[in-house]
Amino acid sequence: MSLSTKPLNSGSSKPDVKEPGNRQEASQDELAQVSPVLRHLSRHLVRQLGMLSGACGQLPLTPVQAHTLLELGQQDLSIKELSSLLNIDKSNASRAVSHLVKKQLAQTKANPRDNRCLQVSLTPAGHKMLKQLDNQQDNQFADILAQLAPSEVTQLEASLRCYNKAITKAKSQQGVVIRPLQAADDAGLAAVIRAVSAEYGLTPDKGYSVADPTLDHLSRQYGQPGSRYWVIEKQQQLLGGAGIAPLPGEKGVCELQKMYFMPALRGLGLSRRLALQCLSFAREQGYKACYLETTKLLPEALGLYASLGFTVLPKPLGNTGHSACEIPMLLTL
Template structure:
C-alpha cells in the first residue's frame, strides 16, 4: 500500500471529526480539553500521566489543564503518595460537561454509523482496530532497525541464537538450530540467489534478533522461514511480526508459492504469531530440514491475495 493515500485519508478523518476546530461541536471545549476530561473520567491523574496517555509533551498538557481548572471543570489535589506532585480530578461541573460531551459525540457517531450496513460497520471496526494497533507498534519500534545481515554481524547474531536456545532449553544434541554448523557464518549462508537474512538492531546498534528465508530442499516453489530468534528485550514490540511480514513479502517477490516452517511447542509465542499471520498446521514435515526435534510444521500459501494489495 502506498502510504500517501492513507495519510490523505487520515487527514480527511481528522477534519471530519472536527479535530482541527476550536471546539467540540456546540461545547466550549477544544479537542485536547475534551481528551483530558475523558482521561480523567477513569480517575485522578498527574499532568505527566495525562501527557503520556495522550502522546503529547507535558508542556502542551499544562495550558489546557490550566484552562479547565480556571473554568472549575477540574480541581488539583495533593498526590496521595508523592508530596511533590498534584493530581487533577473532575469537579461536579466537569462531570456534567463530560456527560454533555459524550451525549453530543455519541449522537454524531451514531449519525455516521447510520450510513453503513451492519457488515460495513464490522469492517470499519476491524480496519480502525488494525490501524490503531499498527500505529502503536510503529511508535514502540522507533529507534530499532531491520536490515540485511552483514559479515560483521555473524558473531552477534550467532550469540543471539545461542542465548535464546539456552533460554528455552533448545540444545544442540536434540537437533535444533543451535546445532547448525553454519551458525557462525549466517551472512555467507544466506548469499544464495533466493535466500535472505535480516538482523534487528536496537537503538544502540546492538544486534537483538534476526530471521530469514531460504529454499526448502527438494521443493522449488517453497521457501523455509529460518533462524527466527529474538532476545527478551526485543519481545513485545511487534518486531517479530514485522520481520516475518518482510520475509513473506520478499518470498513473494522471489517467486515462492508457499512458505514453510518448523518450530516447537516450547516457543508458544512464535507459534501464536505464525497462526495469526495465516500459517496452517501440517500433519508432518515437508522436505528435509534436519530439524528432528521440531514437532510443529506449518505452511502459508503465498500469492493468494491475502498478503497483497
C-alpha cells in the first residue's frame, strides 16, 4: 500500500468551513460544520492507505485477506468470529478464508466446540506470509511516523484512539433516538425517573429530586426560556433523558438536571453523548457555567462528570430545593 504524494484535496475539493473555537466543547452548529471535513479526511485516509486497492502493497493479498491473515495470526477463529472482528458480513469473511485456503495460507478443520462450524488457522506458509505483511506494514508506518515530531506522534495516537472509540460508541447506539421532551412523554419520563431512583435507593423521603412536585409535568418546566430536556427512545420506548435549566439564585449559571437511564441504555456511551448535547445547548444560550448536584451513591455519574471537566465545590450554589445530594460540582463553559 504505497502512499500518494498528491495534496490532501486531490480527487475532491475540501469543504470550506470555519474552524471551531477554542472552547472545551464545540457547539452543535460547529459540529455540523466539522462533519464534512472529518468525512473528507476519513475518505482520503482510506485511499492513502490503499484500502481501495486490489492488492495490499506488494503482496498477493487483498486488504480483506490481509486483515484476515492478521487476525488468524493471533488465534484460530470461526467464520462468525472473523466476521465480527473484521466488521464484515459472514459471506465476505467466508470468501476471504476460501481465497486464503486456495493460496495454501490457511486451513480449516472441525471446531472442537461446535461441529456445525469450521475453525480456521494459518498454515506454515500463512505464518511466513504474515511475517512479510508485518514487515511491509511496519516499514510503511515507520516512513509515515518519520514525518512527525514525537509530540505529534503522541497527539496522533490519542486522537485516533478517541476517534475509534467514538465510532464504536456510535455503532452501538444505532436505533436509539434522542429528541426534545414533549407533553406526551411526561408520564413515561416520570416512570423512568422513579424506577431509576428506586434502583439506587434515592427515595422521595430522603430529599432527592424524585420528590419534585413538577415530576409528572416536566414538559412545562423545560418549556421555559433557557431550558431544554431531551428524552432517549429505543424501539419506541422512552428509556431515559437529561436536561438543562437556569439555576435559581445564580445569574448566568445553568444546572444539568434529571439525568436518568434505564438499564437497557447503560454502557452505550449515551450518558456522555447526552451530557455533551446539554452542555452545547447551555453554551448556545449564553450560560457561563453549568452546575449539578450528585451523590456518592452514583459512582458512574461521578466518573462521567469528572471526565467532562466538572470539579467538586466546597459548598452548594443557588437554590435547587434538594438537600440529599451531597456533592456539588461546577463546569466553566
